[in-house]
Amino acid sequence: MSVTAWPGELAHRYVARGYWEQRPLGAYLDAAAAARPDEICLVDATVSLTFAELVSRVDGAAARLRALGLSAGDRVVVQLPNCWEFVVATLACFRSGVAPVMALPAHRRQEVTAVARLTGARALLVAATVKGFDHERLAHEVAAEVPDLKHVLVTGHRQRPDSLDLAALCAPADGAAPGLAPPDPADVALFLLSGGTTGRPKLIPRTHNDYAYMMRRAAQICGAGPGTVYLAVLPLAHGYPMAGPGLLGTLLGGGRAVILPSPAPERALAAVAEHRVTMTSLVPAAVTRWLEHLGTAPAPDLSSLELVQVAGSRLPDEVAARVSPALGARLQQVYGMAEGLLCMTRPADPDEVVHHTQGRPICPDDELLLVDEDGAPVPPGEPGILLTRGPYTPRGYYREPELTAAAYPPGGWYRTGDVVRLRPDGNLVIEGRDKDLINRGGEKIAAEEVENYAHQLPAVSLAAAVAMPDPELGERVCLYVVARPGTEVTLAQVRDVMREAGVAAFKLPDRLVPVDALPVTAIGKVDKKALRADIARRL
Missing domain, CATH: 3.30.300.30 (ANL, C-terminal domain)
Structure with missing residues (x-):
């Protein structure tokens, strides 16, 4: 599948140290559902599902994907807004070994066509319209240009007879579970997209092993578990709200996920009060809007909120200092990338760390190297270009040997392009970027x-x-x-x-x-x- 694997000795080490549990992602859902079958686990504007109901829909969708001719190793492009169908379809892909390719609703013909062509995608999953844009029409335009793309599945009001009903695909199973062979935990579970200096989306293959570890470890650090109520307001196709621990980490750990289409403060803050949300993920622009809204409107009951994550770009120190007093929740700064590395401040960290750094790596085997423009290590405490490697940082891009050679120097390192400073306490401070x-x-x-x-x-x-x-x-x-x-x-x-x-x-x-x-x-x-x-x- 044109994926660069971790060297054998490192793979053995990551298994021996318990990072890779050798379980496909679907097994974690099954365990959560077995422990809490009647607990509500997924809520959006139109649907509220228990774990048992979610598993039934996932099994039904997996069987119907197989009936469409999709099998383990095939790829489908998922370009959906935040909705329950996104969750069911993604988990069904994990179940069946089909790899979802996560595209953003904001992407248009150029990006979607490039991704579908590069992956040889067999299907494209879209909403009929999002914010007035006709994604169904776009999907069929892409299908006309990509010979492998045989199916367009649409949620919402379909306009074309050759579009398939995504909600029907995600209906409960007709009978017993389909009995699909579970995927190999070393196989690619999904593809995340990364921007780049060329503008062409790059695909990052994430395996069941590495993605499950990242979610589990992030959930452990955040204290997420069966009592967690996670509010998903950022686009779920991003790795951060999906798996840091995000919606998937919450669900697979036995918690509840509440989905909204955007972080608009009026609706999001009301949802915190209504659903007794304990945790959410924002970007600096969104948390700033929340703070501004709270300064001009009566605040709903936010007493359930325990942790607010902020990532995506550096949060100004002065804004960081305002978050906890205004929201009554602990701020957690997060720094990461689709290519792997995830850093977090810890809930027990002092304010000085939480307000002024972007945290430290989540895994003891995350390795960091700071270098200058010539690749030489910089002196301690000096800013440098960050290189990293570890048990959830893949070794290359999908079907892009030239881009892989440029971004992955010898030794298995990934060159992030971020200029950072490593403090003596192990926390990183993001200073800027060396890439264009x-x-x-x-x-x-x-x-x-x-x-x-x-x-x-x-x-x-x-x-x-x-x-x-x-x-x-x-x-x-x-x-x-x-x-x-x-x-x-x-x-x-x-x-x-x-x-x-x-x-x-x-x-x-x-x-x-x-x-x-x-x-x-x-x-x-x-x-x-x-x-x-x-x-x-x-x-």
Whole structure:
């Protein structure tokens, strides 16, 4: 399947040390359901399921996937909003050995087609519409371009007779469990997507063994278990709200997950009170909106809330200090990536650690190495580019040998591209990035991709995209443009080119700065450090 495995001696070590339990992910669901069959475990706007009911739907969906001709090792693209069908379909894939490929609802034709083609996906799972966008139509456009893609499954009001009903696929089992052979725990359980400097989504294969360990260990650190009520408000296709411990870690540990479509504070805070939520995951922009809302509106009863995780981009220290007093819950800073490494502050850490760091690795066998631009280790306490390896950090991207060679140096390390500082107490402080990426509210945008679209305009002579500081999202996209003599380039023109190409909306530039020339370094490259400093002065 074009997946780089861990070396045999490391795999044996991870099994011997109890990290890899050699159980497929579905086995954890079965154990939770056996212990608490009649307990409510999954709630969204339309459905409330007990563990027994969830298992029946998972078994039914797994059998129906098999009836569609999908078997172990096949791939399906899952592009669903937060909904119960996302959970049932994902768990059914785990059960049957089919690997879900997690695409975001914000992705459009370019990204979805690339992912489906790269994986040879056999099916595409979508909602009919999300925020007014016709995903059913998009899915059939993608299917027309990808020969392997035979089935489009849709939840919501279907418009086309050749779309299959996803809710019907996720109905309770017709009889006894289908008796499918469980997947090998070393097999790929799912594919997560990562942005990159090329703009082409990269696929990270996560195995049953490594993903289960990460979820279990994260749940242990957070104190999550049968009494946990987790509120899922971020897109579940991201690894953080899905498995850090997230929705899946909560369910597989015997707790309850409540699903909302977004972290909008009015509805989310009301849900905390209604469902007695104990834990949730946010990004800095969302927690900031919650704090602002609480400052202007009567607060609902948040007394059940125990832990609020924040990740996706660095949380400003001054905002971190406001979270616990306002929400009455402990803040947990989280730093991680789809490629593996997960760091967390601990619930018992002092405020100095929680407010000023992004935590420390969850596993004793997580290895960290900080290097300079030439790959040499930096002195203790100095910022450096973070390299990592460990029992849940895969060894390469799927079917991308060149990208793997660039991101995975010899020795099994993964080069994160993040510039961090390692404190003497083992906690990391995120200082920035060495890659040409823009982190817009947790979504990674390749500057090169934005620049390439700008250059499609005849009036553009030169273009350079950089991160622009933003108090809500952390960063936005700023595009510097040198226009050809006698012409003018507008922000609307660039955004229109990108929209017409089917690019996800979060990648569109937020500001355009016309300049006569771009600054360059001593070796003639565009000096993006100077451009970032320039836009910071302009704000």
